[in-house]
Amino acid sequence: LKQGLNHTIASLPSSLTDMPHLLTHAPPPAPPSTSTSTSAGGGGPVEEEEEEVTTKKRCQYWLPNKRRLCANTPLPLSRFCGNHEPTAEARRIPCPIDPSHSVSGENLKSHVKRCPFKKQAQVLESQPYYSKGINSGSGGDGKDDAVGSAAKRNAIFRMSVQEFHGLLGKIKLIHSAISMVLPHSYLVPDACSKWLNQRLDRKLPYQEKHAMQQASIIGNIEAFGMLQKPKDLTNPFCQECDGSDDVDGDESRVSAVVEFGAGRGYLTHMLTDCYGIKKAFLVERKSYKLKADRSLRQNQSIILERLRIDIADLNLDEVHFLKGLRHLAIGKHLCGPATDLTIRCCLNREYNQSKETHSTSSHLQGIALATCCHHLCQWKHYTNTKFLLSLGITEEEFHAMTWFTSWAVDADHSSELSDVSHQETNLSTICSEDKQSNSEDGGVEEVIRSMPVLDRAHLGFICKEIIDIGRLSSLRDRGMDAQLVKYVPSNISPENHLLLAKWRFEFPTVM
Secondary structure (H helix, E strand, C coil): CHHHHHHHHHCCCCCHHHCHHHHCCCCCCCCCCHHHHHHHCCCCHHHHHHHHHHHHCCCCCEECCCCEECCCCCCCCCCCCCCCCHHHHCCEEECCCCCCCEEEHHHHHHHHHHCCCHHHHHHHHCCCCECCCCCCCCCCCCCCCCCCHHHHHHHHHCCCHHHHHHHHHHHHHHHHHHCCCCCECCCCCHHHHHHHCCCCCCCCCCCHHHHHHHHHHHHHHHHCCCCCCCCCCCCCCCCCCCCCCCCCCCCCCCCEEEEECCCCCHHHHHHHHHHCCCEEEEECCCCCCCCCHHHHHHCCCCEEEEECCCHHHECHHHCHHHCCEEEEEEEEEEECCHHHHHHHHHHHHHHCCCCCCCCCCEEEEEEEEEEECHHHCCCCCCCCHHHHHHCCCCHHHHHHHHHHHHHHHCCCCCCCCCCHHHCCHHHHHHCCHHHHHHCCCCHHHHHHHHCCHHHHHHHHHHHHHHHHHHHHHHHHHCCEEEEEEECCCCCCCCCCEEEEEEECCCCCCCC
């Protein structure tokens, strides 16, 4: 082998000059023809040029959800279309017909004439149950604009450190004066066992966390005496065994349910399936996919109505669907002011019996509302501003408290953080004079950043309790027997407050 290798080396030229063809590079292989490249999907230079030209004709705004550029044509002398032009974006305002979309200010008049939601709005406004702002309440100063999160935050950051600590101390004193032990009331009725065990006859989307919350809401309604157990617990899905339609035979039995902020409507679905209620009325201003409506309508014994309307504009007296029916008003996670709007919607007529227009043709049996998103609450909608004013809480301080409530859901909820009675020392440390003196230079923003997460969560829960206790007081002032409970542990949902209310007396039956 060694001899053969030596022979091969000896036969090579002594220098590169003996092989001049090695000094030049071999020409690159000829590119495939356009037809070959296209058929093979290789993407030749022609295709790349066409794609580059097409890209330049598109708006250069990147859509992260679709992972591509916007397909609209850019404006002259701009890289962006009218929807994504940075200067135009600042001039866009919410559509007055439907604020879910926005429009350029200069095109507002023409847009209002051809807005696709205009016809829907006209049909809604013609309905007898539509009354603009009937449940909005009085804002006190006539302001119509809602106070957003940014405005609340900026107002807090404009405080001096001394004012900020004074506010925290005031909140602590108010809470200690009005606080009550909120009972833990996680109740799952036997009638809901098929839902929780996923033994359902129909194919329905199932999430254990939401099913546990729905079941506990229903269990608390039953335990509070607003709902009777099904007559046949061995077959809670039976629609004929309850006799729910037999209102004349049993006037105490609920024959209809109204779910406010219904979303997809699965709280109502569980209630109708497990307790045989055959009339359901869903109130929701938004449109959702995967609703429970389709499954409910498959059961011919259930009468279902879904109304797309803002709770602020709903006059429940004029809903023909509820005439002559004892009904429950329920809601799972009514965001922010929706809880206050619902309380007004249900009680505006029932409490004021002195008016000639009062009638018991639509009779409220009770209320069960799970509150949430307190950071969205507004002074102008809050149902018991008199209660807050009596405690010395001003409108500005209320909005600051609502901003603090968002901290309650930021912490780790593996433990029961919402049990504020065991954490009274936290705010004392926050408000100590040593911390005030050390943080004077950094301002309120620096004070907030230096607060431990658990302390901020504790402050958030305190503010949530004060807001919900005010709502509880409002229900009691209107002649109701009311209760505020924690209906699920905080590790299932930190938004775990449930307002329950029923009348202390019975209305006389109107023939």
